[in-house]
Amino acid sequence: MKVYFDNNATTPLHPEVKKELIEAMGMFGNPSSMHAWGREARANVEDARSRVAGFIGAHDDEIVFVGSGSEANNTVLSLFVCASNQCIPGTKMRSSIITTKIEHPCVLETSECLAHRGARVKYLNVDRYGKVDLDQLAGMLGDDVGLVSVMMANNEIGTLQDIATISKMVHECGALMHTDAVQAVGKIPVDVAALGVDFLTISAHKIYGPKGVGALYVKKGIPYCPFIRGGHQERGRRAGTENTLGILGLGKAVEMRQLEMEAEEKRLASMKAILKKGIEERIDDIYFNGHPTDSLSGTLNVSFPGAEGEAILLYLDLEGIAVSTGSACASGSLDPSHVLLATGVDAERAHGSIRISLGRESTMQEVEYMLDILPKTIKRIRDMSTAYIKGGTHAASR
Amino acid sequence: MLQAGEWAYTEKLKEHFMSPKNIMQGENTDEFDGVGMEGNLQCGDQMMVVIKVDRDTEVITDCQWKTYGCASAIASTSILSEMVKGKTLDQAFHISPKEVAQELGGLPDNKIHCSVLGDKALRAAINNYYVRNGMDDKVKQEQAKTICQCMSITDHDIEEAVLKGARTYFELQEHTKLGTVCGQCKDEAEVLLEKFKHIHFGA
Numbered sequence: 001m002k003v004y005f006d007n008n009a010t011t012p013l014h015p016e017v018k019k020e021l022i023e024a025m026g027m028f029g030n031p032s033s034m035h036a037w038g039r040e041a042r043a044n045v046e047d048a049r050s051r052v053a054g055f056i057g058a059h060d061d062e063i064v065f066v067g068s069g070s071e072a073n074n075t076v077l078s079l080f081v082c083a084s085n086q087c088i089p090g091t092k093m094r095s096s097i098i099t100t101k102i103e104h105p106c107v108l109e110t111s112e113c114l115a116h117r118g119a120r121v122k123y124l125n126v127d128r129y130g131k132v133d134l135d136q137l138a139g140m141l142g143d144d145v146g147l148v149s150v151m152m153a154n155n156e157i158g159t160l161q162d163i164a165t166i167s168k169m170v171h172e173c174g175a176l177m178h179t180d181a182v183q184a185v186g187k188i189p190v191d192v193a194a195l196g197v198d199f200l201t202i203s204a205h206k207i208y209g210p211k212g213v214g215a216l217y218v219k220k221g222i223p224y225c226p227f228i229r230g231g232h233q234e235r236g237r238r239a240g241t242e243n244t245l246g247i248l249g250l251g252k253a254v255e256m257r258q259l260e261m262e263a264e265e266k267r268l269a270s271m272k273a274i275l276k277k278g279i280e281e282r283i284d285d286i287y288f289n290g291h292p293t294d295s296l297s298g299t300l301n302v303s304f305p306g307a308e309g310e311a312i313l314l315y316l317d318l319e320g321i322a323v324s325t326g327s328a329c330a331s332g333s334l335d336p337s338h339v340l341l342a343t344g345v346d347a348e349r350a351h352g353s354i355r356i357s358l359g360r361e362s363t364m365q366e367v368e369y370m371l372d373i374l375p376k377t378i379k380r381i382r383d384m385s386t387a388y389i390k391g392g393t394h395a396a397s398r
Numbered sequence: 399m400l401q402a403g404e405w406a407y408t409e410k411l412k413e414h415f416m417s418p419k420n421i422m423q424g425e426n427t428d429e430f431d432g433v434g435m436e437g438n439l440q441c442g443d444q445m446m447v448v449i450k451v452d453r454d455t456e457v458i459t460d461c462q463w464k465t466y467g468c469a470s471a472i473a474s475t476s477i478l479s480e481m482v483k484g485k486t487l488d489q490a491f492h493i494s495p496k497e498v499a500q501e502l503g504g505l506p507d508n509k510i511h512c513s514v515l516g517d518k519a520l521r522a523a524i525n526n527y528y529v530r531n532g533m534d535d536k537v538k539q540e541q542a543k544t545i546c547q548c549m550s551i552t553d554h555d556i557e558e559a560v561l562k563g564a565r566t567y568f569e570l571q572e573h574t575k576l577g578t579v580c581g582q583c584k585d586e587a588e589v590l591l592e593k594f595k596h597i598h599f600g601a
Contacts, residue, residue, distance in 0.1 A: 308442065310468035311415075314405070318416065327442065327468070336442060351442040384421045385466045386435070386444045 003321040003366045007206075007359030008155050008183060008299060014208035014360070017252045021210065024248050031242050032233065041244045048251025052215050055254045056200065057191040064216045064237045065247050069182040069203035070106035072216035073149075075227035075238075076178045076199045077110045080146045081119045082225065094146030094175065096120040100132055101342040102159075103151050107180060108338070120144065128344050129291040130159030137166065141173040148177050152184035152195075156326060156339040156355055157290030158299030160188065167196035176222065182206055182214075186257040187265060187296055198222045204246065208360065209253030213246030260360065268358045269297035271367050275356065276300060278371040283378050287349055289340055298358035301326070301340075303349040304378050306387035309336075312354050315377045321370060326353040348387075407469060408503035414473035419480055422448055422462035430462075432530065434522025437515045443467040445475060447519040449482075451527055456487045463519070467512060470505055474498050474513035478520060487524050491538060493517055496598060510598055511561040545587055548579035553590055560594040567591065 004012070013021070024044070029037030031045050046060070053060045066072045080097055099111055101123045111121045122140050125133045132150055141148075148170045153160050163179050170177040178199035184190055185200075186207030192200055200217040204210055218224050224237060231239030279286060279302060289301040304312065309327025316323055326337030327350075335341075336350035345353075356370070382388055405412060427433045430448035437444040443466060450460035461479040465471050478498050482490040495514045499505045505513055521538070528536040542552035551574045559573035567584065570591055571577055577584050 306439075306466060308466055308468050308471075311472060314415065314469050317405075346440065347442065348439040351439075384418065384464055384472070386446045386464045387439055387466050388425065 001320050001366070001369050003369055005356045005358060005362065005366070005370065006322045006324050007362070008158075008296075008355065008357035009324055010205045010211065011208045011359050012361060013210065013249070014253060014256045016256050017209055017249050020252045021245060021249050024245060027244060027248075029244075031244060041242070044248050044251075045242055045244055048247045048254075051251040051254050052202065055190075055258055056185065056202070056217060057193050058217050059220060061235065062192075062217055062220055064218055064234050065242060065250075066214050066216050066238055067212055067240075067243065069180065069201050069206075069214045070104075071227065072201040072203075072214050073104070073106045073178075073180055074110050075216060076201070077107065077114060077147070077149065078227055079223070079225055081114045081117050094144055096122065096142075096144040097147045097149065098122045098124060098137065098140050098145055098175075099149045100124040100126060100151065102126050102130060102154055102156075102339045103149070104155060104180060104182070107149055107151070124150070126159075126342050129294075130154055130157050130289075130339070130343050131291065131294070132161055132166065134162075134165065134169070137169060141169060141175065143174070145170075145173060145175040148175055150177075150179055152179045152181040152190070153187065153296050154290070154339060155183050156337060157301045157343070158183075158296035159291040160184070160294045160296070163195045163197060171196065183296060183299075186254065186261060187298070189261075192217055192219070202250075204250035204253055207253050207257050210246050210249040213243050213250050215250065264360050265297045268360075268362070271358055271362060271364060272297060272300050274364070275358075275367050275370065278367075279374065282371065282375040287345075289343065289345060289349075289353060296357075298362070300356045300358075301353060302356070303340075303345065303353040304382075305349055305352050306385045307352050307378050307381040309352055309354055311381050312352070312377060315380065316354075316373065319373045319377070321373060323354045323356050326355065327351050405469075406506050407473070407509075410477075410501075410503040411470065411473040411505070414476040414502070415469045418472055418476040420460075420462045420476065422446070422464050430460075432523040432525075432527030434519040434524070434526055436519040436522055437467075439466055443471050443512060443515055445471065445515040445519040447475070447479070447516065447523045449520075449523045449527065451487065453531075458482050458485055458487065458490055461520070463516070465516075467515070468509075470509040470512040471515060474502060474505070475516035475519075477501050478516045482520065487527065491521055491524050493520070494597070496600070507599065508563065511558075514561060514598075545590065546574075546576040546579075546583040548583075549575045549577075551576040551583075556587060556590045557594045557598075560591065561598060564591070565595065 029041035031042040049060050049063050053063045097119055115121045150161055150166055152163050167177040176198040179197050180201045182203040185202045198219045203214040226237050228239045287303040309325030313325045326340050340350040427448055431451045432449045435446045446464045448462050449458050452459050461482045463475045463479055525537045542554045544552050555574050559570050564570040564573045
C-alpha cells in the first residue's frame with residue numbers, strides 16, 4: 001500500500017486543477033502583450049487574481065503573484081531594511097523587526113541576514129504548545145518597530161496563532177503586520193479584514209495547486225517596494241513575466257478549496273482523532289507535540305523517545321508510507337527541529353519525532369494501515385535502541 | 399518521466415539498515431567480555447558495542463550492538479560488527495571509520511559523523527575488556543590535546559567540527575570558536591584540520 005502522509009510538505013494536484021491545467025497547456029501568450037494571445041493570458045491571470053482575492057476577502061489589486069511562499073516572505077521582510085529615505089515613507093525610521101522562533105527558515109534566515117545589514121531583529125518565544133507569548137510581544141513593541149511577522153499556522157506542529165489579536169497590538173504601536181499563512185489559507189477560514197493584517201503570504205502547492213507559484217497580499221496604501229525589479233508586471237510590484245499556468249492553477253486550487261474546505265477539514269480532523277487515539281493505545285511512551293485543539297486539522301506531530309526520526313522515516317518508507325521528521329539526521333544539519341526545541345521539547349524527543357500530515361486524498365484505510373505498521377516500526381527500532389538497555393533512559397517504562 | 403530515485407545511501411547500506419546484523423537481544427550485558435558505550439540521546443545518537451573474546455588468542459568471537467541512531471548509524475555498526483569477528487583485539491582497535499564507510503560503498507559527507515560512533519564504542523569495549531582482565535597497561539587512551547588554550551578547544555573538538563562539515567579555518571572557527579582570542583594556535587589547528595579532512599574524507 002502507498003500512503004502519502006506528508007501533505008504539509010506538498011500536495012498532489014487537485015484533479016480539477018490538473019484538468020484545467022491540461023486544457024490550458026497551449027496558452028503561451030505574454031499577459032503584457034496587447035494582441036489576442038496576450039489578452040487571453042491576461043484574462044486568465046486576472047481571473048485567477050479575483051479568485052484569490054475573493055477567497056481571502058481582499059481587493060483584486062491587493063494581490064501580487066510571486067514565485068513561492070518563500071519569495072513572498074523575503075519580499076515583505078526586505079522592505080524594512082532600506083538605506084534610502086525615499087522608499088518606505090513613514091516606516092523608514094523603524095528598522096526593528098519582531099518575529100517568532102518557530103517561523104519557516106525563509107523568514108528566520110532572511111531575518112538573520114537583515115540583522116547583519118543593520119536591522120534589529122527580536123524573536124518571540126512560544127509556550128509548550130507553540131503559542132506566541134503575547135506578554136513578551138507587548139514588552140517588545142515600541143516606536144522602533146517597523147514590522148511584526150508571525151506565521152498563522154505552523155508547518156511542523158500545526159499550532160494556530162491568534163493573528164487578529166496580534167495585529168491589533170501591532171497596529172496600536174504603529175507597526176505593520178505580516179503573517180505567513182502558507183499552511184493556513186485553504187485549510188482554515190482566512191479573511192484579511194478580520195485578521196487586520198497588512199501583508200499575508202499564500203502558496204499554491206500546499207493546497208493542491210502547482211509548485212512555483214504563490215501570492216502576496218499587500219493592503220492598499222501600505223508602502224511597498226519590489227523585491228524583484230526591472231519590469232512593470234504585477235503593477236510594478238514583481239518583475240518577471242508571469243507564470244501564467246501556475247497562476248491559473250493557483251486560481252483553480254483556491255476555487256476548489258472554497259467548495260471543499262469546510263467538509264474536507266472536518267473529515268481530516270476526525271481521521272486525525274482516530275490516528276491519535278490509535279497511536280496512544282498501541283504505542284507506549286509517546287508525546288504529541290503542538291496544541292491539542294488549536295491546530296491544523298490534518299497535522300499530527302508525535303515524539304517516540306528512544307527511536308530516532310530518520311530511522312522511523314526510512315523504515316516507514318520501506319512500507320510505502322511517507323511522513324517527515326524533525327530529526328536532525330534527515331535534514332543534513334545536526335540540530336533537531338528548531339520548532340520543537342522552541343516549544344521546550346528536549347533534544348531527544350525532538351530527534352525522535354515525526355510529522356504526519358493528512359490531505360484530501362487520505363483515507364481511513366490508510367490511517368488503519370498506518371496504525372498497523374507504525375507500532376511494529378517503533379518496536380523494531382526501540383528493540384535495537386540503547387535507550388532501553390538496563391539503566392538506560394527509558395528502561396523503566398517498558 | 400523518471401521514477402523515484404534511490405535513497406541517498408548505497409544499496410549495501412540499505413541492506414544493512416533493512417536487516418541489521420548482530421543486534422544484541424534483550425538488555426543483559428553480563429555475558430559479554432567487554433562493553434563500550436558512546437554518545438548520548440540528547441545529541442541524537444548513542445551507540446553500545448559488546449564483545450566476546452577468546453582469552454588465549456585475544457580474538458573477537460562475537461560482536462553485538464545496540465544503537466539510538468539514524469540509518470547510517472544502524473548500518474555502519476551492523477557492518478562493523480561483521481568486520482571485527484575473527485580479528486584480534488589489536489586489529490579491531492585499528493579499524494578506522496573510513497574503512498567502515500568504504501565497506502558500505504561510501505557515505506554522504508554529512509553522515510560520516512553518524513558512523514564514527516560505532517568504532518568509538520568498539521574501542522571503548524576493547525578497553526573495557528582490558529580493564530576487566532587486569533591488563534590496564536594495554537588500555538589505549540585517546541587523550542585529548544588542547545590546541546586552543548584561550549577557548550580550551552582540543553584536537554577531538556577539531557575532529558568533531560570536521561565531521562560536522564568544517565572544511566576551512568574560518569568554518570572551524572565558526573564551529574568551535576577556536577583561535578578567536580589570541581590566535582596563536584592557528585598554524586597547529588590548520589595542520590590538524592587538513593589531517594582530519596584527509597582521514598575522514600580523503601581530501
